[in-house]
Amino acid sequence: MAATPGSPHGHEHADSPAPPRATGRVPLAPHPDRLLPPEPSQRGIARRLYESVRDLPLISPHGHVDARLLATDEAFTDPASLLVTPDHYVTRLLHSHGVPMADLGLRDSTGDTAPAQPREVWRTFCEHWHLFLGTASRGWLEAELHDVLGVTVQPSADTADELFDELTARLREPEFRPRALHDSFAIAALATTDDPADDLSHHRALAEDPSWSGRVVPTFRPDRYLDATGSGWTAALDDLAAASGIGTGDYDGLVQALEDRREHFRAHGATATDHSAPDARMAFLDIAEARRLFDAVRSGTATTEDARLLSQQLLGEMARMSSEDGMVMALHTGSRRNHHPDTMRRFGPDTGHDIPLQAEFTRALQPVLERFGTNPRFQTVLFTLDETVFSRELAPLAGFYPSVYLGAPWWFLDAPRAMHRFRDAVTETAGFYRSAGFIDDTRGFCSIPARHDTARRVDAAHLAGLVAEHVLSEDDAARVIHDLHDRQPRKAFRL
Known part of the structure; x- marks a missing residue:
């Protein structure tokens, strides 16, 4: 596909050196001791610890798989649509090497560039397979391809079409439909992430289906209703009013509508809310000031600082509600969302350009x-992209407040070395049991077991050293690793 000259989504410049072309039939066989310690005696301990949890059922209390996938149980169509296009870990790295987003199957809302067809997307991915060397994504992709999908040769320019045809045929087989894969992954609990205006019809369909025995629960994600700085905030409030039947033209109505939708989610099994505010600040203003801010922002007369303060006030209302209804408040803060305006305009959010910020x-x-740190009804799980706060702030907070759990290393940090650094940084202060265990936080359905397997191997290696x-x-280590992958995520997210 031709690139637009000068486009930030175009190919590398013509005078850039061409990357080496991946060729040949190289076996794909992930090593059974991958991520375990190289020192023989520690490796033996790690093997035993890993084996003790390798086949534990998976607890996935926070992720982004759509409940529709399991409710409809429609077969996956092809490997590109399954493994490449929806996975921003994959698309962002290829984009950084000059591959246009449209060449990876992403739809350009401006209509300037048509998305490539799946076979072409897969060819592009296979030709650039070497770019993933050394990344956490490479490990997950190898596990997905080999352990889940039965692939035995590495992607390359020479194997791309062969693998595309092989996988497309395999995905039509009954054992590779979503529900069959869900069962083969041994997922004991799966939380989705859902808009408060969602009617949760797919969750309801699963709950009412006598042939379905899994547990899939929604998570309340109200970001677009809390962010009063966003251009779409007023339209979002209209959507919330339509879903709840409660007018959102004033502050009290907005709060009541959010409370109503939380109850709707709880009735469908939700145990948690999720928030991606830029930082963790919350405000607790008197009601008159909150109403004044709401009216000013709604009418377009507010300052930027007014809108920011109202957003913090609404996040504080979420904490107050959690202290009353017991829904766990997960905070994914410290990210500059949608860092590149043109990518956001053309390809939308969650396309790989969320960039970490310094956290406090x-x-x-x-x-x-x-207000709520010692309230037994209130519970929060804290995630960050800033490693510098692990030992300085997060571990001491979790080491005092019974309401605070430490979220697993997230997004840029959900990688083996970062997981080790996290354990080193927080355990001596907060112990293992103020941790929420492992949270896969993925949109890629087939990456769920791969990510959990990575975390189990890393924890086995870390504990073996101790x-x-x-x-x-x-x-002791055997008990800890079992709890980190079963008890702790259940407890932290009240599953």
């Missing part, structure tokens, strides 16, 4: 924790 939690969370240093006994 100690001062930001004091107002909410002084056993070798005589910090833990092997029996």
Whole structure:
């Protein structure tokens, strides 16, 4: 597909050196000891720990798989649509090497460029397979291809068409339909992420289907109704009013509508809310000031600071509601969402250009924790993209407040080395049992078991080192790794 000259989504410049062309039939066989320690005695301990949890059912309390996938149980059409186009870990890295988004199957809302067909998307992915070397994505992709889909040769320019045809045929087989894969993954609980205006019809269909025995619960994600700085905020309030039947033309109506939709979600099994505010600050203003801010923003007379303060006030209302209804408040903060305006305009959000920000939690969370930090109904799980706060702020907070759990390394940090750094940074202060365990946070259905397997291997390796240093006994380590992948995510998200 021809690139637009000068486009930020175009190919590399013509004078850039061409990347090496991946060719040949190289076996795909992930090593059974991958991510385990190289030192033989520690590797033996890690193997035993890993084997003890390898086949545990998967608890997935936070992710972005659509419930429709399991409700309709429609067969996946092709490997590109399954593994490439929807996975922003994949698309962002290829884009960084000059591959246009449209060549990866993403739809350009401006109509300037038509998305490539799946076979072409797959060829592009296979030709650039070497670019994933050293990344966490490479490990997940190898596990998806080999362990889930039965692929035995590596993607390359020479194998692209062969693999496309092989996988397209395989995905039509009954055992590779979504529900059959769900069962083969041994998923005990799966949480989706849903808009408050969603009628949750797919969740209801699953709950009412006598042939379905899995547990899929929604998660309340109200970002677009809380972000008063966004251009689409007023339209979002109209959507919320239509869904709840409650007018959102004033502050009290908005709060009541959000409370109503939370009850709707709870009735469908939800146990948590999720928030992606730029930072963790919350405000707790008197009602007259909150109403004034709402009216000013709604009428278009507010300052930028007014809109920001109203957003923090609405996040504070979410905390207050959680202290009353018991829904866990997951905070995914510290990301500059949609960093590249043109990509956002053309290809939308969640296309790989969310970039980490420096985070601060100690001062930001004091107002909410002084109100609800020891309230047994309130519980929060804190995620960050800033490693510098692991030991300085997050571990001490979780080491005091019974309401605070440490979220797993997230987005750019859900990689093996970062997972080790996280455990090193927080455990000596907060222990293992203030952790929420592992959260896969994925949109890629087939990556769920691959990501959990990575986390189990990393935890086995980390604990093996502590056993070798005589910090833990092997029996202690076996109990800890089991709890990190079963008890802790259930407890932290009240599943």
